[in-house]
Amino acid sequence: MINKINNEVIKMPNTGIVKYHVKLKFDVDGLVEKADIIGAIFGQTEGLLGPEMNLNELQKVSKVGRIEVNVDTKSNSARGDALIPMSTDISTAALIAAAIESIDKVGPFQAKFSLVGIDDIRAIKKKVIVDRAKKIVQEWATKTISEGEEMLKDVYDASKPGRLTTFGKAQLACGVGVFDSDWIILVEGRADVINLLRAGYDNSIAIEGAKIDETILKLTQGKRTIAFIDGDRAGDLILKELQGLVDIEKVYRAPPGREVEECTPLEISEILKDVEQFINDKINDTNTIPSNVQQIRNHHRIDHSQNQSNNQDQNSSITYNRNLTNQSLNKHNNYDNSDQKQSPDNMISKEDEEVISIVKKVFQEINETLEAMVFDKSMKRIVKIPISEIMKKISELKDGNLLILDGIVTPRLVEAANKSGIRYIIGHRTSNLKRTNPDVRVQTFSDMGLISQPISSR
Template sequence: VESYGPENLTAGPDIDLASEVIIVEGRADVINLLKNGILNVIALEGAKIPKTIIKLTKEKEATALLDGDRGGDLILKELLQVTNVKYIARAPRGKEVEDLTVREIMDALQKRVPAEKLRAKLKMKPKIELPQQVIDAAKELQGTLEAILFNEGTEQIGRIPVSELAEKLKEFEGVDIVVFDGIITQRLVDTASEKKIRYLIAARISDIVKQPLNVHLLTFDDISETDQHP
């Protein structure tokens, strides 16, 4: 058992190596999964979701394996709101992950459900905290057919017409967020993924063929409803 991240979360040895991670509730759950040969596991250790977990769900494909009780239900809601967890798996009703056999663990993981499905069912949108500059840019750009590019420090590093965005985006380095008065297309999503851009925020989203894990797609309507950084 290892300690991981600034919060010293209980984890297995493969968290950094694995492209997929399994998030469980507590230390005893980690120990049970390790005993059964699952090494890419990490614990939340509390009802408040640690920053390390939020970061991991952005960087890796994450599955949460939660207890089949009310505690698991509450953690599920919190995870769906504040993280990018991709799948949800549950222990059988009334059982805890720490008590599951290897067959029950595998069975639960095989029956995992996409988090998006549960969000839709619960009518939940992920809580996304965006800097005020980005929210202001979204308001300012409406009706302009222009795009504003921000770096990781939320400094504006470019302002260009939307008609040139797909081409010009390839030339910029260090872009983290793109806000524009237009439509998010598959071409833009592919470019954003290649350039490691985290957010595309636009007036609307076309029918995206495939959305990569590392790019968040938001509309102006989405961000008018989200929490903000102070």
Template structure:
């Protein structure tokens, strides 16, 4: 958030905090259209949670209201003015008065500058580290994360491979080293498997509560999984590096994302089978049709029924660019882009659109109940957002997914 709007209020009666917040929402609704509806702005992350600090005395209520804002200066000033216009809380007359709009960034910069001055002042007073102490500290850190060996095959492993109730199985020594770098110590490598999974890994997997196969994002990863299953290795989840990448080269964030997107083994195998079926159909089509049918199959698990959506590779490339932009794209029936728009403009644009004109909407925002119902009215087939908000009622004619669902499948 960039700003905090602080207002003082007085009320000629005793009220509770929910009454104050309800009055703000109710008496500002549709003053400046849906674009400045406070609930919509909160759903989109443009306004934060409204906080109320109040007390009652002499039969009256008074206190301070704080509204965090990620809008620009003009829009934030308009929000402050809207809240000042509130005249009643419940049945009682009330008065709201702006005290200040705090620029959080300015406060942060001031703290940074003050801290920099403090660091500079104390710099000369700091004890110069002895080079031997530095070398000893580095040496001890390396020993803590030192790679170990497991089983008669002397397989590369993390130091907690025996003690941790969970296990991560990877392909090689370089994968173990990279995972150790980011704190993953319950690991063992099959060393390429060479057509046969070491028996010690098979037996170890049966002793663990949860076993994750963390594989490279290439054909080699597919082969390792096949060999693990052929050897009757216990596998609960499958995690994959991004397509064309190897576990040994991933950053800490990429490792965390890959593991958070892991799938139960049965679901993963089902997804693979569906993908292979699609690829077989593509191979049977003429070359010209192959170019048009280069798609990915996404199976949504948030709907009452599983529905397969075909998304062209050209659209996937556009979707990859959306996270972090606060933008969205509207597509027609044939996945041709209609318009790229700001997330906050999606609802008004969709309201103005003709029925059946927009078939798919992908955007860097939250799918809300209101957007879902509007999409249903306009015959939109698919909504894809960063996350799904408080959906209280699903609609069969509109499918909803997250961007991560699509990118993970692709």
């Protein structure tokens, strides 16, 4: 019998009611066939051990199974083996084996039968079961150990500080988070950066001295900037120099007389505990639409809806949505021109319609994937990439026109897109777009009505 477990073939003895296999071999001085051997076994043992042990009778009550014989003939002799399955007790099996060994003729030819062995089929089956059980336990143990190691690795990785790197020609020490974060922390030296990494902040950079390198000025452009300075006289001087060159949102200080590198991670976390909330509040304030602009937009929407009230309800709804979407496309670029009158016929261009159509078509595909798509002017998709690779990939593109991403639209992204010729950017939300670029039109999914409200800035 063959079982398949996890695609592995395991041979099991076909026991049924069989308990023992009696195995014999024989040599005959003449040419004989299987039927001759079986006839000799039944005929020459009949009545030898009494009627209750005749093989015919035992077969009738299923105590003996079908006898299997293999014969190999060569020149004028034959030899082979026989297998007799039995479900009797071991004593009866032994008696029948001994009786078969007493056979000395097969037909007219001299013959010799010898017992090879009696196999306990139940013992063989038990061995197969035990071997399989061992393998099951081994697989379970391996899986458990792997899961345990994975859990330990996760815990260990969570406790490891962020990675230290450098930035700019001056090779200023910084955490890897300064490249992607919307806000950064300015500290005095490399040791301060390492200490902040231990506290869980990977978006700090060292200014390395009282003279502020131009690298710092470039990095802080378009980012919220926090200063975390030593609590000594030298810290006062550096802060004064910083405030003269960099737009510092808020200043944090180490305890009086101490340096940032001397603070424990717990002390740093306590000092900076409100920094993220402060940054979020600032971003939300920046993204809030001025009330006069909102009134003008609402006025356009009402007028447009009234002008279309005599049309079919479906056409009215489509036109209204286009009006709203077009205003959203101009949301980040045309505030200064929002008081200019626009007629409903001029509120949306053919290219805008194509952009809106493509965004609505791919929204479900890209939402919550952390991926980005770039389309050319004919609205054919050029590339689909993770948003972590978007800055590098955009710089290599030549024919991009529309960028749709499941992420945040930042000033750096707008600048990179502009250099590559991309005219439209659609994302989940915007971050810190202080100065708009007239060549790049920015919009969020919530502006287009694809989600109920914008995702809060963090």
